[in-house]
Amino acid sequence: MTKNPKRPPAGLPDEDTLIAFLREAGSAEKTDIARHFGLKGGERRMLREMIRELEEAGKLGKRGRKGFSEVGALPPVGVADVVERDMDGELYVRLVEASADAPRALLVPDNDKPGPAPGMGDRVLVKFARGEDGWEARLIKTLDAGANKVLGVIRKSNKEVRVEPVDRKSKDVLIVPHAQAEGLRDGDLVLAAIEKGDQRYGPKRGKILEKIGHEGDARAASLIAIAAHNVPMGFSEAVEKEAGDQELPSLKGREDLRDLPLITIDPADARDHDDAVYAMRDEDPKNVDGWIVWVAIADVAAYVRPNT
Template sequence: MTKSSKRPPAGLPDKDTLLAYLRETGSAEKTDIARHFGLKGGDRRALREMIRELEAEGRLGKRGRKGFSEAGALPPVGVADVIERDGDGELYVRLVEASPDAPRALLMPDKGKPGPAPGLGDRLLVKFFRSDDQWEARLIKKLDAGTNRVLGVIRKSARETRVEPVDRRSKDVLLVPQAQSGDLRDGDLVLAAIEKGEHRYGPKRGKILEHIGKEDDPRAASLIAIHAHGVPTGFSEAVEREAEDQALPTLKGREDLREIPFITIDPADARDHDDAVFAQRDEDPKNPGGWIVWVAIADVAAYVRPGTALDREAREKGNSTYFPDRVEPMLPEVLSNGLCSLKEGENRACMAVRMVFDKDGRKTGHRFVRGLMRSHAKLSYEQAQAAIDGPEKGDGPDDVTGPIMQAILYPLWNAYHTMLKGRLKRSPLQIESAERRIRMTPDGGIASIEKRTSLEAHRLIEEMMIQANVCAAETLEQKKTPLIY
């Protein structure tokens, strides 16, 4: 019988028990193992022999100068680099200075960490743990964030390929290995990582992480801004799947508001419609000259539930990010431009507030409802304003606004003028600043930068939304709920 097949002495753990202990602790020295299992004398000598056998079998690895860990195991806490993004947008990390065959770990999103989300090339302090059949990592702290990533332009010559940073303040010109330079072309916009190791002479070595586009593409400015500021892009497969699986809203748990003729008023180029309004005279004899104003917003919470992939990724993004030629949305388009957009003639889940104002514009009451609504018309600010101004001042009503002048548009404006009386009495801080619109050419260039005309229609929607937010704040205060105004 060989030494490796002898039965371990009493008190000595078998190999699987020892590995299970190391798996739980991450790593341990021989003295720690012996102390844990209460080994003395001959048992300690047998332990040393068992450790040598496990090393020879490839089941045990060194950790530090004296420590041991299960082969392929990761420490409880370690410094790791973000090395890969898969097709679903998931990020993977690997221990710094680990061997190429060392296990990678899936980086789990952590909604509690402030600042931009980690990206390719970032160095992180993480906590490792085993989940089912894979390693996972949770962010503790971002280290030297972004300093080892370079967004740059490829410059090729007969002898070498370099990455010149788009940030002129950066001195990190990178030399690209020959194996990576074959498919690159002069002028390509790329995201590269600075390779670890000493760079005593000449440019640093770089590894191409992503091929983004061409530097002379007019749309490159937005791409540069997205990558330079770490704006999260795209959605994971899990998020897309959750968004696609959402059902059309029903009346279950909702008040039927479909007979209220809400309308949306948005910029002419708006792709989605977040809020809708309606106003009518208050028929209560105790409120002569008063108005009832409804404001409804898309009930996003009906689809983005706490703890879901949609919720986690939306928290990571924080908000939608708008550029002159593109938008990086917080939610997948099937929601942002679908179920969470108050489209004309379609049933939509909403959160609505019914506000009552007296003849002096003072709000006397409100109530919130979760409802099912249906927008009766989709108007642009210019379209609504032209209808109210009439043909003597411009185009006047059109085929859409003409039929709803008496029932919807005039009551909205009359209610707004009454609300203005209350606003003037409150004398709120009013900051007027010119807003500008960038008009793009078909190929992504800038055609013009124009000052937006401020219309009364803009101020109407603004005032009604402000009052809706006041109602929300008052309701949360009544519930003793902490909030930021």
């Protein structure tokens, strides 16, 4: 026979006891709090007043439609939107329907789950936990990946700002507020979300999630592919540090060609410049009017070694 868990003493809790309960629970609705402390009638009205005062004092924050949490805390599990991508390509989520005190959390994907990784604007079910560097959100399930997102080009006029999809098969031209388009140019590539509403006719409403680049960029096609498939951009601090700490490969067993005035043949927008050429007249009388051409290809494997 199992024993019933110890119930808290009946009666309205003080401020510290209430916050301690919410800290352990993650979040709770008023009815759950009242049930936990065995409150009835007038005590429930007093609890509602206490919660209102604590919220006004900045000690409690709303979580969902009816829930509350200690300010700056997150529930164990919740529905969140992917709202930000940093320079390293890491994604951050924010709890849906939460007050402004709810912190963002680093999205930690589950690599064992099949299917594409979440991207900007996706809604996800996550498990929240405090990490060494702040809150983390471990992915449980992606709820509506890509269903309400448009990758498009900004088109500005005096009357409105539109996002025209780059996918010619898509008919989702979006109207976005002028305030969201401040700092954006006509022709900028952006990722936008379709706003849900009751509008049945005319262009749909949208909001801009992030700027991808510009349609005139030499890398426009690559940028569109990267955004469409949620390919991470940038590198983590650990990778950048490891690259900076690399030693130059030894010249042992190699011919030193650094005095040759090599010219790179990679375009200006290339991510790396590792191919070059140099041409010189051949002075050998057996090769009249001949040329010698050096084709130099960087030995990348000398830098990128196993387990680095």
